[in-house]
Amino acid sequence: MEAIHFQAEVGSDNTIRVPEGITLPSGPLTITIVPCTAPNKDKIPGTWQWLQEMAKEAERINPDLPSDMAANHDYYAHGKPRK
Secondary structure: OOOOOOOOEEOOOOOEEOOOOOOOOOOOOOOOOOOOOOOOOOHHHHHHHHHHHHHHHHHHHOOOOOOOOOOOHHHHHHOOOOO
16 A cells, blocks of 8 residues: 555544545554644744845845856856857
């Protein structure tokens, strides 16, 4: 049998709530629990602000950055062919 992967909620009663549409086979199963590392929503605005500040600083340090930097990141960072 192939592994079945899904995210579930665990209630305060330690019951794993399987999402709708997931069918589990009957009988014994081995369960591996891996906590989801969802981003902390409170940290996202701070991260976005930091990223914008870093971009402004990069433009200040080197105002001649290529206009196609986003589209051709792999070319500039890793030497791959331009798009």
